Amino acid sequence: MxxxxxxxxxxxxxxxxxxVIDHDALRKAYRLFRKHLPRVQAYYAVKANPDAEIVRTLFKEGASFDVASMPEFKIVYENIKSMPAKARQDWIWDKIIYANPTKPTDTLEELNQYKPLVTFDNVEEIYKIKKHAPNAGLVLRLKVPNTGAMVELSSKFGALPGEAVDLILTADKLGLTVEGISFHVGSQTTNFENYVQALALSANIFQEARDRGYTKMNLLDIGGGFPAPYDDSVKPFPVLAKVINNELERLFPKDIQILAEPGRFLAAxxxxxxxxxxxxxxxxxxxxxxxxxxxxxxxxxxxxxxxxxxxxxxxxxxxxxxxxxxxxxxxxxxxxxxxxxxxxxxxxxxxxxxxxxxxxxxxxxxxxxxxxxxxxxxx
Ligand SMILES: Cc1ncc(COP(=O)(O)O)c(C=O)c1O
Missing domain, CATH: 2.40.37.10 (Lyase, Ornithine Decarboxylase; Chain A, domain 1)
Structure with a gap:
């Protein structure tokens, strides 16, 4: 402090x-996240605090970014493109995720040139993406328990596990590629069981998709929700990281790319x-x-x-x-x-x-x- x-x-x-924004505290939080979740690439959820200097500091640390609107996309794009080449060399446009399941058509049209990764959670959105951003890679947002989270998100977002593979196959039939699955356990989640359940649900969907002939998924996005240490009731981050690492190890082969969208944990x-x-x-x-x-x-x-x-x-x-x-x-x-x-x-x-x-x-x-x-x- x-x-x-x-x-x-x-x-x-x-x-x-x-x-006052303390960049030492920001770097410390990012490094803590990466140290304890080494398999997980952090896509900072820009919505938590879209300050350009935060984006620049996290980029220098190696972060990727989760954006949820065209202005957020531009904050990242404009700041990253002016960074020195050395800092920029790891930047891969494919690794930005547009993680708002519902997107305006003009946004899709503008995003299309970047071959973005975008999330979706319903059939209407699949047709919209097919028409307005056919170059996009898709990530299915799954509805998962948000029990006890400070901010509940599952009533507004997420496909039901029972409809997930049908949606994946619908996108596939239209010639789109569903690259993986994402979820959000609710913001400021101190009930770590939410992650356990979400990871188990996701693993089941990977399996059901394979059983039904769809083998193109290689990405799992475990979303945000990582709690900020607002008070002593929040268990230290390594405790949560251990729970997540154990489940990732148990359920997901090494060749599945794991990413996360921490917002609050980094910015708070x-x-x-x-x-x-x-x-x-x-x-x-x-x-x-x-x-x-x-x-x-x-x-x-x-x-x-x-x-x-x-x-x-x-x-x-x-x-x-x-x-x-x-x-x-x-x-x-x-x-x-x-x-x-x-x-x-x-x-x-x-x-x-x-x-x-x-x-x-x-x-x-x-x-x-x-x-x-x-x-x-x-x-
Ligand atoms: C899609 C998505 N990803 C990531 C986040 C960031 O979540 P958190 O701040 O809990 O890490 C949110 C927050 O609302 C979100 O909606």
């Missing part, structure tokens, strides 16, 4: 609200926000602080990501339970109804750590307040 004194001096220099730990107290009131006997960042801005994950970010003060002293409100006129703009904070004055600074994922990425300009200024440390 960035030293508190450094955060204070950055806030003094740049003003608040501030969003690299972001710290700093805000200022702009007002103070006592409501129902509880001190309420109004700060210049809120749920329409860096704390957007409180709403969209079902996430909580403890708000901490730089000031020391006896604490009491307080409310923390964002700056807008909307009563929804509540960062927290219960934070342990010392007695703060207008102008005092507060901060939140591990706020790098699904935060600044979904900040708005609501009420005329712009998103926090971004600064980069240890680039």
């Amino acid at each position: 960035i030293a508190l004194s450094r955060l204070q001096s950055l806030a003094k220099k740049h003003g608040t609200p501030l969003f 730990v690299c972001g710290t926000s700093v805000a200022s107290v702009i007002g103070k009131a006592v409501r129902d006997g509880k001190t309420s602080y109004y700060i210049n960042d809120g749920v329409y801005h860096t704390y957007s994950g409180v709403i969209f990501d079902h996430c909580k970010y403890p708000v901490k003060a730089f000031k020391k002293g006896a604490t009491s339970i307080c409310c923390v409100f964002g700056p807008t006129c909307d009563a929804l703009d509540v960062v927290s109804m219960a934070e342990n904070l010392p007695d703060l004055e207008r102008g005092d600074l507060v901060y939140s750590v591990n706020i790098g994922a699904y935060s600044h990425a979904s900040a708005t300009y609501f009420n005329g307040f712009p998103p926090a200024k971004v600064v980069h440390e240890n680039q």
Whole structure:
């Protein structure tokens, strides 16, 4: 974590609200992922935090990328193509994955020239891809249990295991190649059994496809879901990695290429926000602080990501339970109804750590307040 004194001096220099991206923390998370899952190539899920400098740092570390829209694709493309040749030599366009199962036709048409890998999960999408991006390689997104995940994704995405091979054969009949299977166990999954079940379901589909004569699948994409260490209840990453490695070893031959789409795991730990107290009131006997960042801005994950970010003060002293409100006129703009904070004055600074994922990425300009200024440390 960035030293508190450094955060204070950055806030003094740049003003608040501030969003500090620590590239050392980003590299550390990437290396941890690769060290414990050596068989798995990491495709950073750009949606977690699409900052171009994050893309560049991860690219230099050897990452590939998961994009879910044309603008995300361009963020990756534009930043990678300007990298020095040495850093670029490992780049293989085929290894970017467009992992949004439903794609607009104009996006497919634009992507077609790159021979992209794209996911799909229904028959309508197969026909759309055939017509608008016939050069694409396909990856079937499977519906898998998301039990206990902080963000559930399986109600919106994924083919049922029972229909999976029929879909693969339909694509094959149309002359498209289904290269493999993907799944997502739900974001911030602390129930590791979800991975065990998803891997078993995927292995069954590989087998059923072979039994029915389809032998072109050589890729398994184990998605995102890897939990960020928000608190002590999250087991250390090596514990999850061991579960995944055991199942991969048991169920998937060495020639199956394994990839993953970690977003939160890489981005969360690299972001710290700093805000200022702009007002103070006592409501129902509880001190309420109004700060210049809120749920329409860096704390957007409180709403969209079902996430909580403890708000901490730089000031020391006896604490009491307080409310923390964002700056807008909307009563929804509540960062927290219960934070342990010392007695703060207008102008005092507060901060939140591990706020790098699904935060600044979904900040708005609501009420005329712009998103926090971004600064980069240890680039
Ligand atoms: C298709 C896909 N891949 C990867 C991710 C990243 O997931 P996470 O941040 O849990 O690693 C998401 C998140 O919504 C997703 O929808």
